[in-house]
Amino acid sequence: YVAKNTGQCSFYDQSGGAHYWYNSSNTSITAGASWTPNIAMTLDASGNLMVGTTSAFGKFKVNVGTNQNLFVTTNNSMTSLGSVNDASSGYTDLELRASQQIFHNGSSERARIDSSGNLLVGKTAIGDSTLGAELQASGTVVSTRSGSTSSQCTMIVYSTGASAYRFYVGMGGVVNSTSTTITG
Numbered sequence: 001y002v003a004k005n006t007g008q009c010s011f012y013d014q015s016g017g018a019h020y021w022y023n024s025s026n027t028s029i030t031a032g033a034s035w036t037p038n039i040a041m042t043l044d045a046s047g048n049l050m051v052g053t054t055s056a057f058g059k060f061k062v063n064v065g066t067n068q069n070l071f072v073t074t075n076n077s078m079t080s081l082g083s084v085n086d087a088s089s090g091y092t093d094l095e096l097r098a099s100q101q102i103f104h105n106g107s108s109e110r111a112r113i114d115s116s117g118n119l120l121v122g123k124t125a126i127g128d129s130t131l132g133a134e135l136q137a138s139g140t141v142v143s144t145r146s147g148s149t150s151s152q153c154t155m156i157v158y159s160t161g162a163s164a165y166r167f168y169v170g171m172g173g174v175v176n177s178t179s180t181t182i183t184g
Contacts, residue, residue, distance in 0.1 A: 001037055003029045011037065017045030147171035 003009050003024075010023040022037035029035050042050045103111040111121045122132030123144075134142045143154040150170025157167040167177045 001035050003031055003033050003035055006031045009035050009037070010040070019043040145171055150174040 001009070001011075007029065008024055008027040009029055010021070013020045013022070019042070020039065021041040023040045024035045025038055026035065039054050040052065042048075042054055044050070101113045102109055109124060111119070112124060113119055114125075117137035118126055119135040120126070120132065121134070123130045123134065126134060126136065126142075128142055128144060131144050131146060133144070134140075136142070145152060145154055148171055150172035152171040153168045154171060155167075155169040156165065158164070159166050164178065165176070167175075169175050
């Protein structure tokens, strides 16, 4: 391609029911110089819109950098993909659905906010016997570990001002506190 004017070059092409927008990465091309077009945006014949990429994944895909994409999939969920290679392999950081938000690290789910407003960390459903933590919309807090000794703790309160633990519960059932006074 040869630049007609000095500056950044671009052009539009429509063929086979698809629309293609191209531009140059160089913003100061001299008139008459040759340049290589980069795909800026594609609207394919199926109605999939791709920005900064040519591979569709659902109805809408934006590539914001190397392996960092935003998708709207055919099941109407929105997925943010970052620092991984392929969304079709299940690698996502955040998946926004109509009824819940799911957070991933690689291919493993790490947390979710379900349709009832419960925050689940390390588990996918409410359950006292499932490892992980949950903050239920009703106000119940559940922490489940596999440990059974007091050297393994749950329910920890630590003061950075005092640089000390103020309260914690060991998995052996021992309650530890800096104060043994309970006031009503």
